[in-house]
Amino acid sequence: MLLSINWLKEFVPFTGTIQELDDALTMLGLEVEEVIRPFEGIKEMVVGYVVECEKHPEAEKLSVCKVDVGEEEPLNIVCGAPNVRKGLTVAVVKVGSVMPDGTKIKKTKLRGIPSMGMICSERELGFSEEHDGIMELEEGLVPGANLVESLKLDDEVLDISITPNRADSLSVLGIAREVALAFDLPLTVPEYNLVESGDDCSEEVTIEIADADKCYCYHGRILEGAAIGQSPAWMRYRLVAVGLRPISNIVDVTNYIMMGFGQPLHAFDLDRLEGGKIVVDTAAEGEKFVTLDEQERTLKADDLMIKDGSRSVALAGVMGGANSEIHDGSTRIFLESAVFQPASVRRTARRLGLSSDASFRFERGVDQLQCPEAMDRAAAMLADLTGATVRKGVCKAEPKPWVAPELTFRPQRCRDLLGVAIEDSFCKATLEKLGCVVTGTDSETWTVVPPSNRLDYEREVDFIEEVARVYGMDRIEPVLPQVKRTLEARNDDCNEYEFWSLIKTWGCGLGLNEAINYSFVGHTDLDLFNLPKDNRITIMNPLSSEQDAMRTELAPGLLQNLRHNLGHGNTGLRLFELAHIFEADETSDTTVRESGRLNILFYGDRFDSAYPRMASEAEYADMKGCVEHLLAHLHVGEPSFTLADEHAWMSPAVDVVVGDQKIGTIGRINPEIADAYNAKKDVWFADLDTDVLRKLYVSACVKFASLPVHQSAWNDITVIAPITLNVQAIFDQVAATKLPLLEKMELIDVFVPEAAEDAEQTRNLTFRLTFRHSSKTLKDKDVDKERKKVVYSLENALPVRI
Amino acid sequence: MSLIHELESLVQELNSGLDQAFSLTAVEDLRVAFLGRKGKLAQIMQRLPELSPEERPEVGKTANIVKNKLTGLLDECKTKLESAAEADKLAKFDPSMPGRMPWQGSLHPVTKVMTEICDIFKGLGYDIVTGPEVENDFYNFEALNLPPEHPARDMQDTLYVTDNILLRTHTSPMQARTMLKQEPPLAIIAPGKVYRRDSDLTHTPMFHQIEGLLVGEKVSLAELRGTLTAFLQEVFGPETKVRFRPSFFPFTEPSVEVDISCCMCGGDGVVDCQPCRVCKQTGWVEILGCGMVDPEVFKKVGYDPEKYTGFAFGLGVERVAMLKYGIGDLRMFFENDVRFLNQFI
């Protein structure tokens, strides 16, 4: 809400600084967002008086003027406007001054005649779109005086953020009430004088309200003999200052009263209303209606309409219709002032995407008792500005008159809730200052009747808030409470937050960078990863097609991070992300299953710095080791890694299994997918299910095993195996041999000799076998015996040589 | 030549040998040559039976002395060589050679701030709870006193999945979810992702919030202020001033907007004689919204609003991170540029 300080001062005699006003309003809950100076762009302009005006000798459309700007000599200005003439008072930008758009005015020559400035049109001044000619100012202004000051423009405007509960503050009057409260000032609401004439017209237009729930009251006045035209300059300046576009004297008055008093009004051309009546009723389902912005709207059966005897003429509380709008030839006006049900207006405005200043106020609630007065103020002003006569009487219907609720207030409850010892007398005085009628203050429970402008007073707690607000929220002394909990509610299981924290700490400690990506991606991203379509959650109203689906995998986000980082020259990446993936699930109360995932991405340089590290690139072993490290960290048991049959976006893809639980998959992003993200090297990836991991983690227990007493002995064997034989097969075979003394078997070297032609490619795998006896130290011959068993077992079961 | 003389000449012989020994191996070779099992000394002593029993003790004595002398000479030379080698090693040592850095990881600034805040409240006795990011209209709006046609729904532009299912616009649904499961007294903190249909310099369509809720008997606004003051001073430093001003949220009454003294300018509004950009010269920055739980919310979850009162607060994690670390551009949080991430080690 834009509030002009000058306008405010007409309602309350505030004399303080703008900073004081800003602070006071903000601390009362009317947050001042900023101080706007709407005429900052024209602050250097001055008033000019055209002393002489002659045709340019070389150019028919130009005039050469001598303009008095308060200096010794009048300025020579060449002007192209058709309406420039001797004796006009005009707005002048002098050489060296700046236009609102930033252009600096320079001394120029037009067809040989020097011009020392410029005379401005309304558009150049920002007052309207008018630019067919220069703006003609009122007579009597002092040449050379500052334009902004001379026109008494509203040069300071506060942009105040009004919370949805404070409908009462959506007007100059409403904010003036708060200013009066803050600074203990009287209200000085401008007087008006309505002169009615002629016969009583209250029966000329009958008001029928078919849906009393949606229209609480409807008042109308008839004005005749109006001369439509531009509204006076002061009104146009003011409307511009508070962000409204001047249209015509009739429409401008309705807007002016709305901004001043908060009551939206609508002016119909009475001659275009048919059948001498107004019917407030809902639309026909599918009815087409053209609003005054020339848009055809399709209506629903619960849209509230203003109709005349034969058709719809306005969307109630939202926007008038083109068929009954005021136009250049209008002389008879039907002025509407009504109160509509907030929810109804909001539904219609929202559905049609048509929020107007009127609907904004109706949605939040307007003061029903003030409704007729606002209409009368507008009528008086219209009479004044258009020359219309206001007919005697009001056409009206009020099926649901305002009934003030009777509410209660307990000062002790107020003290308890606020935690402050506020006196009864302060509570009473505050409520009364806010317009409430307070009775029964000698008992513990008071009766409070709120004023009609405060529809937000519905319960005791609303009054408690008001007491706190006026007392000063910031004066409340802080007290640290004791936190009490019940034994039953304690939950010591590791919840998702705690488990994720554990993994994040692990990841950071290991040397990975935590990433966070949006939960939504584009369907096209998921398509690129060949992901199924049937389980996706689609966003109904996405901001863009890149964010129209909830992710069913974290990979697209991390790949986008990869692309971003490569684009910025970052060469080695070790990213991880913990987040939910989203899949359709009819059994869920939200229709969505959210599962926890840990994804890890390795790309490019293995180390951040070069020397003394060797330059090398991340490979499968890095990712596998990383995952093994995590599983060891979580004590969830030995994982096995087996090639997955197929995978939508990784190849190779390796399933990670602990016991009979699949934990996830690790592998390399398909090269054609990686290529789409500008990754030229292998992208190694892990996709792990943190829900499964958490279950394993919660049931894992750490048990101490006593340290061996006797020394171990080791022996190395080199196995020559076909290159296609998995190392795991050798480990498995040795394990199957069940040697009680074999404590550990490690692969310590791999060598791939050059194969002779048409010989099978082999590799030499060297294993270190560690043996230990629990009750004695092993001798060489014991170890040799064990080694032979290993050799025998391998040579018999596998196509290998030792 | 007598054996004694022969023995004594070994000393001279070793001395000249050591003069040519410039390495530890050479010294070791000499040790073997002189004192080894088949070394010179042993060879001489093998001839001991040649002597008469009377002469033997004298020779034996001399052999011992010579052996000690030889050992001494060898050790002396070895020590000399070792200290020379050590000195040489130290002379070549270059402390400015780069270190072999292990990988350096980082937590996302959002995680860092979230963890810090959750830890503070854990310490105060709050339970941490989490819940779904895709929500029902009921938990996100209805249960929080936001009926369908309430204008306050405009305060949060919502991303919908269906007319009734949406991406939660705040972490507040966890209030109703917790209260429907649990009876007072309770104190919870709910961190998580939230979504709004909004994207510009100061808004991203996804961000993080932390919701707090405490319900009990006679919980007061003064206690809310105490709790938030304690927490904000812990996060932003003990000098931080906390300002309460009235606001509006449908699920709290009274509702409060909380400002803290600007951490950039210390509340002066001026940094290095320039207007402070963080607080726009006001000296205050908005940090969170809070209030006393609205009785309507208690009614929706079946709590008696006469018996119980409570407070709730919600704050944006990115906002805290931006203020705390001086991050100017919100979008950087979700680009995951490692040059950004590595600053939050």
Ligand SMILES: [Zn+2]
């Ligand atoms: Zn500042």
